Amino acid sequence: MKQPGGRAVLKALLVVVGVVLSVILVASAFFTWNPGGPGPLLVPRFSWGRFLRELPSHLAWFIPFLILSAAMLPLRAIQWQTTLSKRVPLLERYHLVAIGAFTHNALPGKLGDFIRCFLLSRTQRIPFVQALGSVAVCKLLEFVALMVLVFVSFLGPFGDTMASFAGPLRIALGVCVGLMALVVVLAHYALPMARWLDRKRRLPRASNLLAHVSEGLGTxxxxxxxxxxxxxxxxxxxxxxLAYGLALHGLGVKGGLFAGAVVLGAIALGQAIPGVPAGMGIYYFVTSWAARSLGASDEDAAAFAALTHLGTAFSQVSLGALSVRLRGIRIRDLRKGGSLARDAANHVAHESVSPHHSPA
Structure with a gap:
C-alpha cells in the first residue's frame, strides 16, 4: 500500500524539480544571476520597454519561421513511408504525425511518437513495436542528416566562431555512429535471435518482441x-x-543562414539529456546562449528564443489540433494516463505474449 503513495510523491517531486529548473533556465534568457553581489539577485539583460516595442519588427522573419516549422509535419509524413513495412496513404500518415506533434507539444508526458505509432497499429494493422521501430529509424536518420548539415555549416562564415561547439559535436558524432551500429545489428540479428529462442522454447515474450523489432527496423x-x-x-x-537560419539572418547576425543547423543541433543535444524534466527551460537556455555566442545582442537573443518557441508550438499545435478534430479523437484520450495511453500499454503487453509468425 505504500508503493503507490511513494510513486505519487516521487512524481510530484519530479514535477516540482522540472518547474523550478524550467523557470531558472527560461529566466537565463532575460536575466543574469547576481548571487552574493550588491543589488538584486536577478539583473535584466536589457530594457524591457525597448524589447516589447521592437517585437513587431521581428515579423519579417517570424512568419517564414512559422511556415517552415509547419512544413516539418508533411515532410515527416513523406519520410515515414520509407521505413514502414507496408504502404500507408499519405493523408493517413500526415494526420498521425500531426496528432503526435500536438500530443508532444500541448500535453504532458511527451507521448507524441508513442501515440502516433499506436494509432497506426490500430488503423493499418501494423504491430505497435514494428511501427515504433520505423519511427526510431526515422529519428536516427534525422539525427544523421542534422549532423551532416552541422558539419557543412562549419564551412560557412562561422567556421572560427563555431569552434567552441566542436567538443559537443564530437560527442554527438560518436553517439550517432553508436546508434547507427546498434540499429544495423538489431535489424540483422533480431530475427535470428527470436528464432533461436523459439527453438529453445525460452523467453517467449522476448522472442516475440525481437521478431517485431526486426520488422520495424527492416529498412x-x-x-x-x-x-x-x-x-x-x-x-x-x-x-x-533554414527556419532558424532565417531568424538569425533577420536579427542581423552575419552569415546567420549557415548557423541555423548549429542552433538546431544545440537544441537537439540539450533536450536529449536523459532524466531532466525541463524541456522548455533547456530550449530557452540553449537558443538564447547559441544566439549570443553567434553575435546576437542579449535583447535579440531573448526575442529569438521566445519567438522561435512560440512559432514552433503554435504551428505544430494548431495543425495537430485540426487533425485531432478531423479524426474525431477526444483530447482527454491523448493525455498522459488517459484511456488511449492505457490502451497502448495494454496493446504492447498483448503483443509481447502473442505468438508471432516468423518469415521462412
Whole structure:
C-alpha cells in the first residue's frame, strides 16, 4: 500500500524539480544571476520597454519561421513511408504525425511518437513495436542528416566562431555512429535471435518482441533502403535549420543562414539529456546562449528564443489540433494516463505474449 503513495510523491517531486529548473533556465534568457553581489539577485539583460516595442519588427522573419516549422509535419509524413513495412496513404500518415506533434507539444508526458505509432497499429494493422521501430529509424536518420548539415555549416562564415561547439559535436558524432551500429545489428540479428529462442522454447515474450523489432527496423537491413530513407530525412531537418537560419539572418547576425543547423543541433543535444524534466527551460537556455555566442545582442537573443518557441508550438499545435478534430479523437484520450495511453500499454503487453509468425 505504500508503493503507490511513494510513486505519487516521487512524481510530484519530479514535477516540482522540472518547474523550478524550467523557470531558472527560461529566466537565463532575460536575466543574469547576481548571487552574493550588491543589488538584486536577478539583473535584466536589457530594457524591457525597448524589447516589447521592437517585437513587431521581428515579423519579417517570424512568419517564414512559422511556415517552415509547419512544413516539418508533411515532410515527416513523406519520410515515414520509407521505413514502414507496408504502404500507408499519405493523408493517413500526415494526420498521425500531426496528432503526435500536438500530443508532444500541448500535453504532458511527451507521448507524441508513442501515440502516433499506436494509432497506426490500430488503423493499418501494423504491430505497435514494428511501427515504433520505423519511427526510431526515422529519428536516427534525422539525427544523421542534422549532423551532416552541422558539419557543412562549419564551412560557412562561422567556421572560427563555431569552434567552441566542436567538443559537443564530437560527442554527438560518436553517439550517432553508436546508434547507427546498434540499429544495423538489431535489424540483422533480431530475427535470428527470436528464432533461436523459439527453438529453445525460452523467453517467449522476448522472442516475440525481437521478431517485431526486426520488422520495424527492416529498412536498416539494406544499404539501399537506408540511403533512400536518409535522403527523405533531409527535408524534416533542413526545414527547421533554414527556419532558424532565417531568424538569425533577420536579427542581423552575419552569415546567420549557415548557423541555423548549429542552433538546431544545440537544441537537439540539450533536450536529449536523459532524466531532466525541463524541456522548455533547456530550449530557452540553449537558443538564447547559441544566439549570443553567434553575435546576437542579449535583447535579440531573448526575442529569438521566445519567438522561435512560440512559432514552433503554435504551428505544430494548431495543425495537430485540426487533425485531432478531423479524426474525431477526444483530447482527454491523448493525455498522459488517459484511456488511449492505457490502451497502448495494454496493446504492447498483448503483443509481447502473442505468438508471432516468423518469415521462412
Amino acid at each position: 536498416a537491413r539494406s544499404f539501399r533502403g537506408m540511403a533512400r530513407a536518409l535522403v527523405f530525412s533531409v527535408g524534416p531537418v533542413l526545414a527547421p535549420a
